[in-house]
Amino acid sequence: xxxxxxxxxxxxxxxxxxxxxxxxxxxxxxxxxxxxxxxxxxxxxxxxxxxxxxxxxxxxxxxxxxxxxxxxxxxxxxxxxxxxxxxxxxxxxxxxxxxxxxxxxxxxxxxxxxxxxxxxxxxxxxxxxxxxxxxxxxxxxxxxxxxxxxxxxxxxxxxxxxxxxxxxxxxxxxxxxxxxxxxxxxxxxxxxxxxxxxxxxxxxxxxxxxxxxxxxxxxxxxxxxxxxxxxxxxxxxxxxxxxxxxxxxxxxxxxxxxxxxxxxxxxxxxxxxxxxxxxxxxxxxxxxxxxxxxxxxxxxxxxxxxxxxxxxxxxxxxxxxxxxxxxxxxxxxxxxxxxxxxxxxxxxxxxxxxxxxxxxxxxxxxxxxxxxxxxxxxxxxxxxxxxxxxxxxxxxxxxxxxxxxxxxxxxxxxxxxxxxxxxxxxxxxxxxxxxxxxxxxxxxxxxxxxxxxxxxxxxxxxxxxxxxxxxxxxxxxxxxxxxxxxxxxxxxxxxxxxxxxxxxxxxxxxxxxxxxxxxxxxxxxxxxxxxxxxxxxxxxxx
Ligand code: AMP
Numbered sequence: 359x360x361x362x363x364x365x366x367x368x369x370x371x372x373x374x375x376x377x378x379x380x381x382x383x384x385x386x387x388x389x390x391x392x393x394x395x396x397x398x399x400x401x402x403x404x405x406x407x408x409x410x411x412x413x414x415x416x417x418x419x420x421x422x423x424x425x426x427x428x429x430x431x432x433x434x435x436x437x438x439x440x441x442x443x444x445x446x447x448x449x450x451x452x453x454x455x456x457x458x459x460x461x462x463x464x465x466x467x468x469x470x471x472x473x474x475x476x477x478x479x480x481x482x483x484x485x486x487x488x489x490x491x492x493x494x495x496x497x498x499x500x501x502x503x504x505x506x507x508x509x510x511x512x513x514x515x516x517x518x519x520x521x522x523x524x525x526x527x528x529x530x531x532x533x534x535x536x537x538x539x540x541x542x543x544x545x546x547x548x549x550x551x552x553x554x555x556x557x558x559x560x561x562x563x564x565x566x567x568x569x570x571x572x573x574x575x576x577x578x579x580x581x582x583x584x585x586x587x588x589x590x591x592x593x594x595x596x597x598x599x600x601x602x603x604x605x606x607x608x609x610x611x612x613x614x615x616x617x618x619x620x621x622x623x624x625x626x627x628x629x630x631x632x633x634x635x636x637x638x639x640x641x642x643x644x645x646x647x648x649x650x651x652x653x654x655x656x657x658x659x660x661x662x663x664x665x666x667x668x669x670x671x672x673x674x675x676x677x678x679x680x681x682x683x684x685x686x687x688x689x690x691x692x693x694x695x696x697x698x699x700x701x702x703x704x705x706x707x708x709x710x711x712x713x714x715x716x717x718x719x720x721x722x723x724x725x726x727x728x729x730x731x732x733x734x735x736x737x738x739x740x741x742x743x744x745x746x747x748x749x750x751x752x753x754x755x756x757x758x759x760x761x762x763x764x765x766x767x768x769x770x771x772x773x774x775x776x777x778x779x780x781x782x783x784x785x786x787x788x789x790x791x792x793x794x795x796x797x798x799x800x801x802x803x804x805x806x807x808x809x810x811x812x813x814x815x816x817x818x819x820x821x822x823x824x825x826x827x828x829x830x831x832x833x834x835x836x837x838x839x840x841x842x843x844x845x846x847x848x849x850x851x852x853x854x855x856x857x858x859x860x861x862x863x864x865x866x867x868x869x870x871x872x873x874x875x876x877x878x879x880x881x882x883x884x885x886x887x888x889x890x891x892x893x894x895x896x897x898x899x900x
Contacts, residue, residue, distance in 0.1 A: 368562040371444035371530035373601040378404035381604025389611035405526035410441025412524035426470040455879035535559035544688035553759030565598035585633035616644025634662035666813040685718035691753040695719035741781030796825035817845040
C-alpha cells in the first residue's frame with residue numbers, strides 16, 4: 359500500500375521560494391571585492407537568482423549543463439547557487455587557490471559551459487581561458503561600468519548587465535530530485551582531482567540534518583558568518599541551511615585576515631561562524647595582540663582539520679565561545695559528525711567535558727559510520743581500538759563524476775581514508791589520515807596527537823608532524839614548527855615541552871623550524887608538499 363501523502367520532489371529552488379516568502383527581509387551582508395559593504399535580503403536574492411536562471415536560458419544552456427564559479431563568499435555567489443541549480447543546471451564551484459593547470463584540467467573534465475568569476479580572479483581567467491575548451495561564456499561578477507575593456511577574454515560580459523536584461527519573474531522547473539545540482543572537485547594527494555556530484559535530494563537532506571540542534575543548530579534568530587569558502591563543499595552547506603531557516607548571512611568576501619573578520623563580526627552582530635583551524639588561528643592571534651573580545655559571537659564550528667586543544671581552550675575559556683568540532687569531507691557534502699554533548703556529560707567537570715568536545719563528534723542522523731581492520735572486520739566502539747573509517751548515507755558519494763561506473767565503495771560503504779576510534783557513546787575521534795599516520799617499530803603514532811601538543815606551546819604558531827624514514831624503527835616522527843612573530847625557540851625547548859605529555863617513544867626525534875608550512879587550497883596543511891620541502895632532511899643519527 360502506498361502512503362497517501364503529497365509527493366513533492368526535494369528541489370533547491372524550494373529553499374529560495376521559502377526564504378523569499380517567509381524571511382524576505384532577512385539580511386544578507388557582504389564585504390565586496392570592491393572593498394565596500396553591500397546589503398541585500400532574501401527577497402532580492404530570490405529575484406536576482408531568477409534573473410540568473412533567465413540568463414542561462416538565454417545562453418541556450420541545457421538541463422544539467424555545468425556553470426562554473428571562481429568566487430569568494432558574497433551575495434552574487436549566493437544568487438548563482440540558487441539560480442544555477444534552481445533552473446536545473448549544475449553549479450560547479452572551482453577553487454581559485456588551485457594551480458591554473460589544475461583549474462584547466464578540472465573545468466575541462468567537468469565540461470563547464472559558463473564561467474562566472476570575481477574580478478580578483480581576472481588574472482587566473484586570463485591565464486586559463488585559452489585552454490578551457492568547453493567554456494563558451496565568461497561573466498565577470500561586477501557592475502557594467504567596472505568591466506575592463508581589454509581583457510582578452512572573448513565575449514566577456516558583466517554580471518549586472520547580464521542579469522539586468524532579464525525579468526525577475528521565473529517559474530522554477532520541476533524535475534526528479536535525484537538530478538545533479540552542484541559539483542566540487544576534491545584534490546587528493548595522488549592522481550587527478552575527483553568530481554563529487556551532489557543532487558537536489560542529497561543537498562536538501564543534508565540541509566535538514568545540518569540545521570538540527572545537535573548539528574549546527576541554525577535558526578531564524580542566527581546571524582552566520584561562513585568563513586569556510588563557498589568554493590569548497592558548498593561552504594559546508596550553510597547557504598542552504600540559511601535559506602531553509604531564514605537566518606541573517608554575513609559574507610567576508612576576500613578579506614579573511616583576523617582584523618577584517620573580527621570587525622565584520624562586531625559590526626553585524628554575528629553569533630555563529632564557521633571555518634578551518636588555520637583561519638581561526640589568525641583571528642585569535644588578532645584578538646590576543648590587540649586585547650579585543652567578541653561581543654556577539656556565541657558559537658563557532660571548526661572542521662576541515664582537527665581543532666587543536668589550545669584553540670578549543672582559547673575559544674571556550676578565554677572568550678566564552680562554544681566550539682562545535684565537526685568532521686566531514688567533500689564526498690560527504692560534507693557533514694558527517696558534529697561534537698555536541700549529551701545529557702550525561704552535564705555532570706562532568708570542565709576538563710572532562712573538554713575531552714569529549716575535542717573528539718570529532720557523533721554521527722548525525724543520515725550518516726552511518728563504522729571502523730574496520732585490514733580484513734574489513736568491524737571493530738568495537740570502545741574509544742580505544744582504531745581502524746579505517748567507513749561511512750554511508752544519502753549525502754555520501756556513490757561514484758565520482760566521469761569515472762565510468764567505477765565504484766569507490768567497499769561493500770556499499772565509502773572508505774574515508776581516515777583512521778579513527780568510536781566510543782561507546784558514538785563519539786568518533788580521528789587519530790590520523792591513513793597516509794599521515796607514523797609507523798614506528800610496529801606501533802602507530804598519531805601525527806595529530808603530536809601536533810596538538812606542539813600547538814599548545816605559547817611560542818608556536820603552527821606545527822606539523824610527519825614521519826621520516828628510520829633504519830631501525832621504520833619511521834620516526836619529526837615536528838615542523840612555525841614560531842609566533844618575534845619568538846625564538848630552540849629544538850630542546852620544543853622537545854622539553856613534550857615531556858610528561860605523551861609516551862617517550864611518541865616524542866618527535868627532531869624539530870625543524872620553517873617560515874611557513876604549505877597550505878592547500880582550503881587552508882589545510884599540505885603534508886605532501888612539506889615532505890617534498892624536506893626531502894633532503896635526515897634524522898639525527900639515522
Ligand atoms: P576535504 O574533502 O578536502 O574537506 O577533506 C576531508 C578530510 O579532512 C577528511 O577526510 C579528514 O581527513 C579531514 N578532516 C575534516 N574535518 C576534520 C576534523 N574535524 N578533524 C580531523 N580531520 C578532519
